[in-house]
Amino acid sequence: MGVAGSFSGTGGGPPGPVMDRDEVDRALARLGAEHEAVESSLLALQDHAGRRLLEGAELTGVTRDRWAAAERSIALLWGYFEAYSAALTEIREIRARRRWASREDLTELTERLRGRGVTVPGPAAGAPDALVPGAPAKLAERFSLEGLVERMNELYAASLDMVVTADAVWSALPARIDLLSAELRRTRSLAHSAGVRPGEHPAGDDLEAITRELTLLRAQVISDPLAFWRPGARSSAPGGGRPDTDRYDRAARALEDIRREIEAVLGVRQDSEERLVRLRDVLSRADRTLSEARAARGEVLAKIAATEVPAVSGPPTALQERLVTAAEYRRHSLWHRLSPLLESLEREAEEELIRARESLTAVTAPLAVRAELRGRLDAYKAKTARHGLAEDPLLVERYDTARRMLWSAPCDLRVAEQAVSRYQRAAAEALAQTEPGGTGSGDREGGV
Numbered sequence: 412m413g414v415a416g417s418f419s420g421t422g423g424g425p426p427g428p429v430m431d432r433d434e435v436d437r438a439l440a441r442l443g444a445e446h447e448a449v450e451s452s453l454l455a456l457q458d459h460a461g462r463r464l465l466e467g468a469e470l471t472g473v474t475r476d477r478w479a480a481a482e483r484s485i486a487l488l489w490g491y492f493e494a495y496s497a498a499l500t501e502i503r504e505i506r507a508r509r510r511w512a513s514r515e516d517l518t519e520l521t522e523r524l525r526g527r528g529v530t531v532p533g534p535a536a537g538a539p540d541a542l543v544p545g546a547p548a549k550l551a552e553r554f555s556l557e558g559l560v561e562r563m564n565e566l567y568a569a570s571l572d573m574v575v576t577a578d579a580v581w582s583a584l585p586a587r588i589d590l591l592s593a594e595l596r597r598t599r600s601l602a603h604s605a606g607v608r609p610g611e612h613p614a615g616d617d618l619e620a621i622t623r624e625l626t627l628l629r630a631q632v633i634s635d636p637l638a639f640w641r642p643g644a645r646s647s648a649p650g651g652g653r654p655d656t657d658r659y660d661r662a663a664r665a666l667e668d669i670r671r672e673i674e675a676v677l678g679v680r681q682d683s684e685e686r687l688v689r690l691r692d693v694l695s696r697a698d699r700t701l702s703e704a705r706a707a708r709g710e711v712l713a714k715i716a717a718t719e720v721p722a723v724s725g726p727p728t729a730l731q732e733r734l735v736t737a738a739e740y741r742r743h744s745l746w747h748r749l750s751p752l753l754e755s756l757e758r759e760a761e762e763e764l765i766r767a768r769e770s771l772t773a774v775t776a777p778l779a780v781r782a783e784l785r786g787r788l789d790a791y792k793a794k795t796a797r798h799g800l801a802e803d804p805l806l807v808e809r810y811d812t813a814r815r816m817l818w819s820a821p822c823d824l825r826v827a828e829q830a831v832s833r834y835q836r837a838a839a840e841a842l843a844q845t846e847p848g849g850t851g852s853g854d855r856e857g858g859v
Contacts (some may be wrong), residue, residue, distance in 0.1 A: 428521075429518050429521045430517060430520065430524065430525075431516075431517065431522045432511070432512050432517065434515065435506060435512070435520045435521070435524065436506075438524050439499075439502065439524075439625045440505065442499055442502075442556055442560075442626055443499070445560050446495065446496065446499055447451050449483050449492055449495070449560065449567075449609045449761060450539045451564055452567055453488060453489065453492060453567070454728045456485065456567065456570065456571060456574065457577075458677070459571075459574050459578070460578060461575060461577050461578025461581070463573040464572045464577070465478050465481075465574065465577055468633065468634065468635055469634060470635065471538055471631075471634040471635045472528050472634070472635035472637075472638050473625075473635060473638055474577060474634070474636055474637040474638065477573050477637060478573065479571045479838055480573075480574045480575075480668070481539040481569070481574065484566045484569060484570045485566075485570050487532075488565060488567060488570070488739055489564055490531060490532055491531050491563050491566075493536065493564065494529050494531045494559070495529065495556065495560070495563070498528070498529045498556060499556070499858075501523070501615070502520060502523050502524060504517060504827070506520060512843070515857055523556075524556065525557075526555060527551065527553045527554055527555045527558070528553070528555070529554045529555065529556060529559050530551050530561070531552055531553075532550070532551055532552075532556065534838060538636065540826070541761070543851060544723050545776045558794050559657060561815050562762065564743055564807045566754060566801065572651075573637070576636070576640050576652070577637060578637045579640070579653075580632060580636035580639050581632070581633070581636055582630075582633045582641055583654045583656075584628075584636075584639060584654055584656065584659060585629060585632055585633065587656075588625055588628060588629045588632070588659060589629075589660060591625060591659070591662065591663055591666065592625050592629075592740075594666065594670075595622060595625065596619070598618065598666060598669060598673065599618055599655060600614060600674050601624075601674075601677065602614060602618060602669075602832070604629050604677070605673055605676045605677050605680070605746045605747055606676075606745055606746050606748075607673055607676060607747045611747070612747045612807060614669050614672050614673060614747075615663065615690045617669050618666075618669060619664055621666055621669075624658070624662050627661055628658055628659065628662070634672065639654055639655045640652055640653075640654060640655060641653055641654070641655045645765070646713075656719055657823055666706070674707050676746050676747050676751060677746065679746050679749055679750040679753060680744075680746045681708050681739050682752065683746075684741070686736060686757065687734070687737060687741065687753075689757075689759060690734055690737075690756055690760055691734065693757075693760040693761060693763075693764055694727055694731060694759070694760050694764075696764055696767075697726075697727060697760070697763045697764040697766075697767040698726045698727065698767075700764065700770075700771050701723060701724065701725070701726060701770065701771075703771055704723045704767065704770045704771040704774045704775075705723045707771065707774045707775045707778065708720050708721075708723055708774045709721065711774060711775070711777050711778060711780070713820060713821065714744070714778070714781075714820040714821055714822060714854060715781065715821055715822050715824060716821035716822060716824075717779040720774055721770070721773050721774060721775070723774060724766075725772050727760075727763045730756065730759060730760060730763060733752065733756055733758060736752065736762035736818075737749060737752050737753060737756060742754065751797075777824060780824055780828075781824060784813075784817055784824070784827055784828055784831050787831055787835070788810065788813050788814060788817065788834060790833050791834060791835055791838045792810055792838075794838070794842070795838050795841065795842065798841075798842055800838070801842050803841055805837055805841075806834070806837055806838055806841060809833055809837050810833075811831050812833075813827065813830035813831045813833070813834050816830050819830075831854070836858065
């Protein structure tokens with residue numbers, strides 16, 4: 412609906428200079444075009460799908476209040492349009508009296524075209540469509556034709572904005588909610604097949620909560636669409652903004668999380684046997700490692716003197732019992748219970764195997780030290796033999812002393828290490844003497 416310029420006539424005579432015939436004809440042509448535009452806009456509003464939906468819906472909240480105001484505005488619009496049409500018809504009849512309008516005709520035409528000569532019913536006091544909200548009610552108002560077009564444009568824009576906004580929400584959200592509800596039904600069917608049910612699994616309770624939320628959300632969107640609208644910033648166009656989808660988006664994200672969780676549970680059904688076999692293998696290796704550690708501890712206590720050997724824990728019986736429970740869950744298709752149990756068992760079984768290996772390493776550390784000392788002693792003996800020092804009395808004596816300590820039980824590692832070091836130093840000095848022209852210090856603590 413186009414908006415024409417305003418005029419300031421007050422009636423009782425032509426406002427401003429009397430128009431000539433050409434001015435009158437141009438004004439009539441412009442007002443006629445405005446009349447057609449107003450009529451087309453009103454008919455389009457009357458046939459708008461959003462308006463028909465609003466008329467048939469049981470509205471609540473802000474939508475109910477704004478639609479009541481919009482209905483009053485639309486009723487006023489039609490009343491204003493009828494008054495505008497009647498005034499324009501009268502002006503055309505006056506202009507059609509004579510081909511060459513008289514001075515009196517032009518004066519009257521000027522007054523009707525520019526003056527405030529159109530009387531229309533006033534809006535109710537305090538109504539949202541009142542010119543001054545809260546002002547006393549007016550039984551009637553007077554407008555110029557141009558001013559009446561402006562007023563109709565204001566009422567039309569407000570009414571159209573309300574209709575377009577409601578229609579936009581109804582076009583966007585209910586269909587999306589229905590699609591999400593269909594996905595929810597499929598997810599609930601999957602959940603049921605996986606044993607995920609309300610009261611038995613948190614995901615089952617979450618599915619029930621999403622079902623209630625979508626049911627409530629759809630009912631609220633249908634009855635109060637304007638409560639789900641975010642106006643656009645600085646937008647003057649009707650329907651400027653977008654539907655508020657925050658609650659829908661939260662429900663969609665929650666459903667996606669649950670769907671992934673249920674798919675993980677269903678995945679357990681496919682590979683649970685393989686995972687149980689791997690778990691048994693890991694726990695068996697941990698048990699064997701602990702058995703080795705216990706045997707090694709006895710050996711260390713028997714063969715190594717003056718050494719604190721850490722205690723070795725018993726077999727992972729608690730994990731074995733939980734493994735039996737997991738097998739029972741699989742046998743009875745309790746996949747929603749098996750899934751978290753398998754995950755925790757896999758993690759704890761790996762940790763148990765690591766602890767068993769660390770225990771074995773800690774227990775056998777003294778034996779490793781003794782083996783390293785034995786290797787070092789024999790390596791130096793082999794080196795001295797290559798240089799013809801195998802029969803050196805000092806070296807033979809110190810070698811025998813160190814070897815007797817390392818190959819007897821229980822072995823005092825501290826004393827044995829000192830003996831090996833003394834043999835190393837003697838061997839290094841002897842080897843230095845065999846080097847050509849050498850009286851150097853030779854190897855002291857060095858390697859072979």
